[in-house]
Amino acid sequence: xxxTINTPALLFPAISLVMLAYTNRFMALSSxxxxxxxxxxxxxxxxxxxxxxxxxxxxxxxVRRMQFFGVTSxxxxxxxxxxxxxxxxxxxxxxxxxxMLLFACSIVISLxxxxxxxxxxxxxxxxM
Numbered sequence: 001x002x003x004t005i006n007t008p009a010l011l012f013p014a015i016s017l018v019m020l021a022y023t024n025r026f027m028a029l030s031s032x033x034x035x036x037x038x039x040x041x042x043x044x045x046x047x048x049x050x051x052x053x054x055x056x057x058x059x060x061x062x063v064r065r066m067q068f069f070g071v072t073s074x075x076x077x078x079x080x081x082x083x084x085x086x087x088x089x090x091x092x093x094x095x096x097x098x099x100m101l102l103f104a105c106s107i108v109i110s111l112x113x114x115x116x117x118x119x120x121x122x123x124x125x126x127x128m
Contacts, residue, residue, distance in 0.1 A: 009077075011074070011099060011100070011103060015077070022070060022110070029056065052120060055116060059116050062113040065106075069102050069103070076102060079095050083095060
């Protein structure tokens with residue numbers, strides 16, 4: 001397969017959009033954590049609060065990993081472009097494949113986080 005400098009550049013828009021979505025998820029999580037903290041301080045008798053807190057802690061870890069793999073994918077794609085520029089095509093192929101794998105890891109973790117998010121919503125609805 002021929003690889004040009006444009007090939008890794010194709011990942012940039014996708015990675016950028018996904019990182020924007022991840023940032024939005026992080027901001028939403030931050031808001032939920034602050035609200036839950038206030039509720040916890042005001043009403044410690046809610047039996048679901050500890051479960052919700054653990055779930056949020058896990059989701060925050062997932063978002064951190066999603067962002068890490070997304071940013072790392074972006075950096076590795078840049079390295080791949082540089083390697084194409086200096087005409088080291090064998091390493092460029094390897095780094096481009098690595099960038100795609102890192103991006104895939106980021107998306108898989110995002111899927112796990114979405115599933116945990118729906119579990120959290122079900123938990124929140126269970127006491128209504």
